[in-house]
Amino acid sequence: MTSVPLPIPSRTQYVLEGIKHRILTGQLTSGQALVETELAAQYGVSKTPVREALKTLAGTGLVVMSQYKGATVRMVDADMARAVYDVRLLLEPEALRRSVRRAASLEAARTALRDADDAADTARRSLANRAFHRALYAPCGNPLLARMLDEVRDQAALVSAVAWAADPSWEREAAEHREILRLAQEGDADGAAGALHAHIASFVRRAFPGAPGKGEQA
Incomplete structure (x- = not known):
């Protein structure tokens, strides 16, 4: 049976929940870089849903987006x-x-x-x-x-x-x-x-x- 690829919004939500879970349980640590290509490979998706997921997480305060450093897990102090x-x-x-x-x-x-x-x-x-x-x-x-x-x-x-x-x-x-x-x-x-x-x-x-x-x- 051939699997049907998830639509982009569903893929974005899948990646978002996965990254969020890893951040909130300490698997991704404070200040850690979130590399789009690596995350895309880990979740088996293209970079687009990863990029959208990171933008959403930045909006909730869990991720920081920088023009020079890219995305990182928010530092806690x-x-x-x-x-x-x-x-x-x-x-x-x-x-x-x-x-x-x-x-x-x-x-x-x-x-x-x-x-x-x-x-x-x-x-x-x-x-x-x-x-x-x-x-x-x-x-x-x-x-x-x-x-x-x-x-x-x-x-x-x-x-x-x-x-x-x-x-x-x-x-x-x-x-x-x-x-x-x-x-x-x-x-x-x-x-x-x-x-x-x-x-x-x-x-x-x-x-x-x-x-x-x-x-x-x-």
Whole structure:
């Protein structure tokens, strides 16, 4: 049976998801060059879908495009972490507070916690971590607020990938996740929001000492 080649938009999406997954799980490291010809060969496509995928990833902040250096994985430093995590500290606890007050279902968060506990490798655990946080803010009742957090989600995951590569702290963070979810399930909106704020702030403070901690401003 002869396989039918994917149309260009589908090929672009295939390449985009593949590169994105490799970046967010640390297989492609901060500052690493992304060579179109090499990626095209790896994914079995022409350079066109690779080029389009890299442009899209540049728009989300995961890739940097330079006229002289070409495309590279975005470098992560304290300044970048400060900007991304300041947005999370301002918005994510409030979104969770609203989710709890709406008595929104948190089943997806429970599932993500189980997936993280059962994960066989760092990549799957990282993806489960992202799913957990999104499950807390997505049902907040304000689509614009959720969309704003979605826009920094990939960059936050990139910060986490770099930090975890240097200092894996899964068990501590898993315990914090369980406490956040416990408070949320009990209907303690302010307690859950406070625990989430402390969780986000302590992570970035440990990983990037120059970034803001609880109560600090970027």
